[in-house]
Amino acid sequence: MTARGWLVLVAALVAAAITARLGVWQLDRAQQKIDLQAAIDAEGARPPLTHAELAGPDQLHRRVQLRGSWVPERTVWLDNRPMDGRAGFYVVTPLRLAGRSDAILVQRGWAPRDPVRRDHLPPLVTPPGEVEVVGRLAATPSRLYELGEGGGGPIRQNLDPATFAVETGLPLLPLTVVQTAGADDGGLLRHWPAPDLGLHKHYGYAFQWFALCALILALYVWFQHLRPRLRRQPA
DSSP: OOHHHHHHHHHHHHHHHHHHHHHHHHHHHHHHHHHHHHHHHHHHTSOOEETTTOOOGGGTTOEEEEEEEEOGGGOEEEOSOOBTTBOEEEEEEEEEETTSSOEEEEEEEEEEOOSSOTTOOOOOOOOOSEEEEEEEEESSSOOOOOSSOOOOSSEESOOOHHHHHHHHOOOEEEEEEEEEEOSOOSSOBOOOOOOOOOHHHHHHHHHHHHHHHHHHHHHHHIIIIIHHHHHHSOO
């Protein structure tokens, strides 16, 4: 084999090894997300926490059954949150926990948006007094990609608990409750979308990398071995 032939062989093997490794990496990423979902499901299967047991971020994904009173004047409407094919808001209200001095944000449900007046808020029923809220813990309310830090006011794109605590003076826990039941809110929907792990994306990328690896090897065999032999054969 000539020096040029060795160079082509090494280049083909290196390219094939890199693309194959990238394919394996994508499969590893998919498995990591599967393991993460299994850990989340395991946390969700544990007994629900009460308002007296809430502590911090290490309790993420746990189910909760809380008692407290709403702080309705601090309700925030998260815009551009569709549900069941309709445009609307996610309604987030702080819940002052019973028997404690702190509070927690609760993503209470979904409400439709006025198709004519985007700044018009639908009526919201907020029960007075002590209520019971059932849900699961998340780090923050639903988040969307946002340019800049966003503004204040009742209608917002995203809501960060730490920033909102400074803004309102409420002693908020670094957690959010995604409510699933309890505290009648006058028709708010809670058809929360299932988390998308992106497994199909990782599997798709893995297939592309493995296909590219196979193509590189096939082209090497064709141009370096099969095609020269066919040319040397008599007509």
